[in-house]
Amino acid sequence: MSNAIDRGKIEALKSMLLSLHKGESIEELKRKFKDVLETISPVEIPLVEQELVREGVSISEILRLCDLHVELIRDTLRSSLLMDVPKGHPVSLISRENEHIAKLAEALNVYAGALSKASSGEAESHLKAISNILAELRKSRLHYRKIQMLIFPYLERRGITAIPRVLWGREDQVIVKLRELSTLVEKELTHPKEYPNIAEKAMEVSREISDLIFREERILLPAVWILLSEGEWVAIHEAAKDIGYLIPIDVEWASRAKLLLPYEVNGVVTREQVESLPQEFKFAALATLAPDTYEVRSEEDLEFETGFLSKDEVEAIFRHLPIEVTYADVNDRVTFFSQSIFRKGFARTKTIIGRRLGYCHPPRLEHFVKSNVDDLKAGKS
Amino acid sequence: MSNAIDRGKIEALKSMLLSLHKGESIEELKRKFKDVLETISPVEIPLVEQELVREGVSISEILRLCDLHVELIRDTLRSSLLMDVPKGHPVSLISRENEHIAKLAEALNVYAGALSKASSGEAESHLKAISNILAELRKSRLHYRKIQMLIFPYLERRGITAIPRVLWGREDQVIVKLRELSTLVEKELTHPKEYPNIAEKAMEVSREISDLIFREERILLPAVWILLSEGEWVAIHEAAKDIGYLIPIDVEWASRAKLLLPYEVNGVVTREQVESLPQEFKFAALATLAPDTYEVRSEEDLEFETGFLSKDEVEAIFRHLPIEVTYADVNDRVTFFSQSIFRKGFARTKTIIGRRLGYCHPPRLEHFVKSNVDDLKAGKS
Structure with a gap:
């Protein structure tokens, strides 16, 4: 890009600024300065603006040109x-x-x-x-x-x-x-x-x-x-x-x-x-030789709201989560737990499958567990 | 429990300690002190030990009685x-x-x-x-x-x-x-x-x-x-x-x-x-009126290594994890992602299902992603 901008364009933009200052609308300006605007490409505007800064025009004045610039983009770009x-x-x-x-x-x-x-x-x-x-x-x-x-x-x-x-x-x-x-x-x-x-x-x-x-x-x-x-x-x-x-x-x-x-x-x-x-x-x-025809869903896949996984993949994901999950069903029975290869806590054992959730903790915590489960069921927490 | 222990028992244990000190085995002692041991119940031993402490017998000596105590548990308790x-x-x-x-x-x-x-x-x-x-x-x-x-x-x-x-x-x-x-x-x-x-x-x-x-x-x-x-x-x-x-x-x-x-x-x-x-x-x-006959597995449940979940339950678990998962299959294609109700990061969108993993990040991170995936596939990290 050359920095040499036509003097006429600069002067035209300066007088546009003056008109903007007087409250004329962008539409009016576009009509009035149609000829000169057609000679200004949108990429020139930043250069003209730099020139105006150099000549001491105030920044707040120049910023008014932004709207004009966007109009030019809309029209020509x-x-x-x-x-x-x-x-x-x-x-x-x-x-x-x-x-x-x-x-x-x-x-x-x-x-x-x-x-x-x-x-x-x-x-x-x-x-x-x-x-x-x-x-x-x-x-x-x-x-x-x-x-x-x-x-x-x-x-x-x-x-x-x-x-x-x-x-x-x-x-x-x-x-x-x-x-x-x-x-x-x-x-x-x-x-x-x-x-x-x-x-x-x-x-x-x-x-x-x-x-x-x-x-x-x-x-x-x-x-x-x-x-x-x-x-x-x-x-x-x-x-x-x-x-x-x-x-x-x-x-x-x-x-x-x-x-x-x-x-x-x-x-x-x-x-x-x-x-x-x-x-x-x-x-x-x-140049494209072939569209992508990958079949994302395999035959044995389960279809989820957000994708496809086989049962083995579900299990593998659980195994690699940084956390472990114990799940109790709607009847408060443990029906599933996950084991992570990153486990740091205690080992969960299959003997808890089918167990009442209330029996999985010491009596001391029974009330705490129950009130949490009640809250969850009530949609709280 | 009464603290009044028969003097004879205390003396007997004291002489047993002496024999232990001389290196006699528990088996020998049990034979030798059979009669008196039969009169000492395992619950009495701690009381006798307290008495010995009171009388100034050294702790390390008394601790030798522990082995004897355990033998008594084995035999009588x-x-x-x-x-x-x-x-x-x-x-x-x-x-x-x-x-x-x-x-x-x-x-x-x-x-x-x-x-x-x-x-x-x-x-x-x-x-x-x-x-x-x-x-x-x-x-x-x-x-x-x-x-x-x-x-x-x-x-x-x-x-x-x-x-x-x-x-x-x-x-x-x-x-x-x-x-x-x-x-x-x-x-x-x-x-x-x-x-x-x-x-x-x-x-x-x-x-x-x-x-x-x-x-x-x-x-x-x-x-x-x-x-x-x-x-x-x-x-x-x-x-x-x-x-x-x-x-x-x-x-x-x-x-x-x-x-x-x-x-x-x-x-x-x-x-x-x-x-x-x-x-x-x-x-x-x-008093037990009925054994627990709860059927942990429902008809539509998937059977996992560690329990049973329906597809909806799998989805619900993912939705309530504190983390989100994007999963790419063995061909490096995204096939699934999870959305958590606790999400703080960016929204994942279904448009990435089927996408090549390598295209899911800016080119700047391509090498990083690839080397991580390669490591995972090679069983590293």
């Missing part, structure tokens, strides 16, 4: 392939999370720019602002988790594994850098020493976050929107609500399609799908 | 009903544990007697001896545990529940008192203050232990020897070895009978059995 995504759909919500993250990343960049040339007197307030922004940005783990845990498995099922691994690598790097930066900033707040270094790192991570947003909006989301069936989105939607969103859910999306988990999906990518995919995915999909 | 118990049989081993415990309890009594009239200069060494004996005695939890966890369930199955509860109450009381006494002794060793009080408590717990030995040898063990079938002893034997004995197993007892767990036992007590029972058990067995 977001893929036209996503035009027909309904509101409240996971793709729409993930995209709205990106707008939220984009604003934060941009604010981080603005403060980092100011910090880089701040006097040591000014540095503290910038550091505090950065600290607050980082705390918010670190919540984007929830955003990435939805992509990593809900969306990627459906791509993997289609044999598309490289792109998810690369993206996860970058997402992870951002999260790690945000964590490290937070630590640095907290240290710096108590022992100021090297804030220009912090400014540089903050700008770097801000750039990386923006880059991820670009990849999601232009590549990942359009691709999964094309590839995944409605039933898959039903499953993603349900699980995504468990994980949670960074933004309020505006519209409750619903579908009658039958929920489809990755292991239930026939991972074949059709020729039509390949044709409509963004370029980066086209290569990946074409 | 042990029920004739146990004559045909084979060596290495659980009843025999539990009985040998009683001899071991009896010696310790008696030594405790001797030192407690000495402590009660010790000068503060002498007290410390007595307290140290008592501390060591208590440490050994507290291991008798293993003895009681075998009775409580292995033998009692078979009585309960026969509808005999009161005697086990009463015995467990006394056993528990002994264990609690031993623990409290240990704490007192440790405190006293650093801040001597009230050792006569300790002496009194030590004599009390020693008496209670001896009383339990009496109840086991005269009542409990003869009764279970009559009531329990060979297959039940096979089960008890196996589990008892897991719990462990306080004494080395002298003979390896084996039986071809099929192992019978309590829930497999038809708990009917026959008229012949009732007739041969010790008096205390006769009442209990006659």
